[in-house]
Amino acid sequence: MRFTIHFLLFILSITSSLYSVANETIKTELLAVANENRLLQYYENGENKGPSIEILEAILKEAQLEAKVAFMPWARAFLTAKTQPNTLILSMIRTPEREHSFHWITQVSHATRVFISLKNKPESYVDSMQQAKQKLIAVVLGSAGYNELISNGFSDKKNLYVVADAELMMTLLENERVDLVYEDPHNVLNILNRRGKTDTAIRYKEIAPENERISYIAISKPTDLEIVNRLQQAARKFEKTAEYLRLVLE
Template sequence: MSRKILIWLSYLLFIQPLYSIAKDDISVELKVVANAHPLLQYPEKDKNKGPTIDILNAILAEAQLTASVAFMPWARAFSIAKKNPNTLILSMIRTPEREDSFYWIIKVSRPARVFISLESKTENYVDTIEQAKEKLIAVILNSAEHKELVAAGFSDKKNLYIVSSREQMISLLANGRVDLIYTDPNNARAQLQAMNRPNIGIHYKKITMKNQRVSYIALNKGTDKAIAQRLQQAADKFVKTPEYDYLLAN
């Protein structure tokens, strides 16, 4: 066998595993799960819209990856994202409990968390967490807010009214069936607007740094590291653009 043939065979043996990895990598289609949010991500007329969707699409385009987005109740979205590799979840607040289960790809919002009552129900105004424990509070099942309140001593049996969606939560407050909700005031106003009830006034204490949270697009940590690295590199590039600054501010 000639030297040229031996070199050619060695080259083929070398590139074959690389070709297979590249092929498998490119063919992976990511799944994306999310809870519809009027300020961040939502379906409208067969299209997905919102600043978080725009951030997601920019990252996927840069990474040369594709993904399908499915909207569902928060508890189900979180469960799917935590259990399944190659799955992204949109707008999830970063907490110590969730830290090791996900790659935190990119920041997408900076929500506040405060106790909100109806402006017309002065008897439900609260200044302290201890006062809030004497009220009935609607909160979304397995959300960061739910976990946070339980950790602070609130109870599903005593003062928490558990719901599956943001719409249910805001509707209960608007109809006077709960005393408080625990969320971002902008979220509450946007949901009231979507419900055609924008004239309902809400009350809450002044927002401070203590009330601020950060949410991300996160990726199941069981995902192939090459995919995770590609997404992270795309995100790191996108955060340096004016478009990202604009989307994060909105």
């Protein structure tokens, strides 16, 4: 009888210990990394703002998880999320090259990538990849746009001016130090408007299906699968709400 009681106590202590470890794992604070984009996510007046932030917060709340948000240059955000466990990334275009390096949580926005020039520089306008290869193009290091251009034969030694973020990219275009930027025109116009350059007109070829992209919240591959599952299940639930539809189309 004494052996049975001791054995039961032993089992209970092991079970309690395992529960404690499991509970601690789930309560692990996550890190969410991102590049600032006023259309998607940004930091202002001590607060994280933007539709992607709101989607992230809703999913975390549903999953009963927490995450600290850190803004940084895109290349560093991407490397951090690719290599560090428990790291979310906002808002990343899903590509075949990235597919197996992350767990994908939910869509957060629709974007486009086109060659954009200043309207007062008609000689800079292009309507094909081949024409663009004869121009100098600003593009964000490590972005999906950068990878697309590299895979299509562009080179930072010949026709790419590689920068850390879209703000610097636009400064180069405004100052006519580059002919083109490869970016979403909505983001370009947003940056110009915030700078008070509402009279600066841009030009680009009409957007076609091949220019369209979808960006996601994703999480690093080494992350505990229980955390991944919680986030994905919470995302599926939130995706059924009117609030999600409003935010993803905002």
